[in-house]
Amino acid sequence: xxxxxxxxxxxxxxxxxxxxxxxxxxxxxxxxxxxxxxxxxxxxxxxxxxxxxxxxxxxxxxxxxxxxxxxxxxxxxxxxxxxxxxxxxxxxxxxxxxxxxxxxxxxxxxxxxx
Amino acid sequence: xxxxxxxxxxxxxxxxxxxxxxxxxxxxxxxxxxxxxxxxxxxxxxxxxxxxxxxxxxxxxxxxxxxxxxxxxxxxxxxxxxxxxxxxxxxxxxxxxxxxxxxxxxxxxxxxxxxxxxxxxxxxxxxxxxxxxxxxxxxxxxxxxxxxxxxxxxxxxxxxxxxxxxxxxxxxxxxxxxxxxxxxxxxxxxxxxxxxxxxxxxxxxxxxxxxxxxxxxxxxxxxxxxxxxxxxxxxxxxxxxxxxxxxxxxxxxxxxxxxxxxxxxxxxxxxxxxxxxxxxxxxxxxxxxx
Numbered sequence: 001x002x003x004x005x006x007x008x009x010x011x012x013x014x015x016x017x018x019x020x021x022x023x024x025x026x027x028x029x030x031x032x033x034x035x036x037x038x039x040x041x042x043x044x045x046x047x048x049x050x051x052x053x054x055x056x057x058x059x060x061x062x063x064x065x066x067x068x069x070x071x072x073x074x075x076x077x078x079x080x081x082x083x084x085x086x087x088x089x090x091x092x093x094x095x096x097x098x099x100x101x102x103x104x105x106x107x108x109x110x111x112x113x114x
Numbered sequence: 115x116x117x118x119x120x121x122x123x124x125x126x127x128x129x130x131x132x133x134x135x136x137x138x139x140x141x142x143x144x145x146x147x148x149x150x151x152x153x154x155x156x157x158x159x160x161x162x163x164x165x166x167x168x169x170x171x172x173x174x175x176x177x178x179x180x181x182x183x184x185x186x187x188x189x190x191x192x193x194x195x196x197x198x199x200x201x202x203x204x205x206x207x208x209x210x211x212x213x214x215x216x217x218x219x220x221x222x223x224x225x226x227x228x229x230x231x232x233x234x235x236x237x238x239x240x241x242x243x244x245x246x247x248x249x250x251x252x253x254x255x256x257x258x259x260x261x262x263x264x265x266x267x268x269x270x271x272x273x274x275x276x277x278x279x280x281x282x283x284x285x286x287x288x289x290x291x292x293x294x295x296x297x298x299x300x301x302x303x304x305x306x307x308x309x310x311x312x313x314x315x316x317x318x319x320x321x322x323x324x325x326x327x328x329x330x331x332x333x334x335x336x337x338x339x340x341x342x343x344x345x346x347x348x349x350x351x352x353x354x355x356x357x358x359x360x361x362x363x364x365x366x367x368x369x370x371x372x373x374x375x376x377x378x379x380x381x382x383x384x385x386x387x388x389x390x391x392x393x394x395x396x397x398x399x400x401x402x403x404x
Contacts, residue, residue: 011293015301022304026312038308045305046161049154049175052298056180056280106164 006071007051007061010108013078014048017101020085024094033091040098047105054112061111070107077101128372128384129202129259133195135365135391140188142358142398143277147181149351150299157302175298183240184277190243191273194266197250198372201259219251242272263373274366278359288359296355303348310341318342350400357397361390 018041025037061067080097084090126134154175162168171177249266263270278284282294290296304311314321320334364387371383 008293011297015292015297018301018305022308022312025308041305041308042157042160043164045302046157046164048301049157049298050161052293052295053175053177055293056176 004055007055010071010074010078010105011048011051011055013075013082014044014051014101014105017078017081017098018044018048020081020088020094021098023085024088024091027088028091030091033095036095037091037098040095040102043102044098044105047102047109050109050112061108067108067111070104070111074101074104074108077104126388127199127202128368128380129195129198131384131388131391132365132368132372133192133199135361135368135387135394136188136191136195138391138394138398139358139361139365140185140192142354142361142394143188144181144185145398145402146281146351146354146358147176147184149354150295151175151181153299153348153351154302156306160306175295184280187239187243187273188277190246191270194243194246194250194270198259198263201262219247239273239276242269242276245269246273260373260375263369264375267370267373270369271366274362274369278362281355281359283356283359286363288363290356296352299348299351299355307341307344311345314338315341350397354397354400357390357394361387361394364390 021037021041021044025034025041028034028037077097077100081094081101084094084097088094151174155173158173158175162172165172246266246269249262249269253262253265278288280295282291282296282298283289284291314334315338320331320338323331323334326334364383368380368383368387371379374380
């Protein structure tokens with residue numbers, strides 16, 4: 001079930017993922033990959049602020065198996081990105097995981113306040 | 115909004131110091147809420163681009179109704195502290211029975227107007243401040259500030275604690291929490307400015323400056339100056355939030371010491387409170403200039 005605590009945990013996971021993406025961006029020399037990393041950090045930061053607004057209103061998400069799966073997926077991607085901080089050379093893997101996280105959080109943010 | 119110099123002399127009576135501190139904290143909180151919304155605007159635009167619709171509700175991280183609710187709640191706390199100040203000043207002691215009831219009714223009236231916000235922190239603080247008004251009405255005949263403060267202390271702590279929590283701090287002394295308003299602002303600033311901080315102006319220097327033409331250098335220097343200003347404004351905002359959380363915590367501690375009535379702890383708590391007022395005033399003046 002998605003509770004306020006789940007949303008706060010998701011925020012913490014997003015925050016950690018953003019750190020990995022920014023570190024990868026800092027080291028990345030390829031302009032296309034740099035642009036992708038920068039876009040993902042901005043998208044995730046914007047989603048984090050959307051979650052903060054919902055938390056301010058104590059708006060959680062109606063529980064359902066689909067919601068549970070979305071949170072579990074997002075948690076998996078944030079965990080992967082946290083691990084990837086130790087190997088920033090795998091930029092394409094970081095971008096691919098970042099894209100999945102952005103998509104997953106987009107789905108969750110869409111459910112907030114419904 | 116203007117902040118006075120706020121000189122709290124060492125011999126200012128405790129209740130007057132508390133009143134001054136909470137009025138300063140009130141102004142600081144309103145200024146910070148406004149600045150947080152301003153700084154978060156780029157992020158809201160980014161989020162808006164990804165959405166299917168965009169309205170005025172999407173423009174701010176903190177809705178105007180929530181900010182207005184905190185304004186009323188803090189006005190309630192100001193009125194409560196003013197009542198304690200009046201009682202301990204001796205000037206209005208004889209009339210305190212009337213004044214106390216008047217303050218209590220004013221506080222309850224203020225928080226009844228808080229209708230537009232569904233925020234949890236607002237709801238908790240509103241209940242706590244309404245209880246403060248109730249205490250003033252209940253104890254209107256006692257004329258004992260300490261008795262009133264003792265009865266009111268749990269509500270005072272709850273109201274102030276809700277505000278500290280809202281700013282994204284936890285524990286005593288308040289420390290930044292990994293999520294919440296402060297954490298969201300920090301992530302927002304870092305990501306929205308990564309291109310500048312990590313590339314163009316990494317290490318506080320203009321990258322590739324030697325290869326630029328004079329015209330490009332002129333543009334780059336102007337951008338660099340603007341970036342330094344933006345970074346300084348953000349630093350001031352974070353400092354203000356941290357200082358306010360500390361100041362609110364000191365006010366809560368000072369209220370408890372006042373309620374308990376032991377001379378030593380009162381002196382210590384209010385010395386810390388008075389020092390914190392100065393810090394908050396200075397940082398808020400800086401924030402206002404930014």
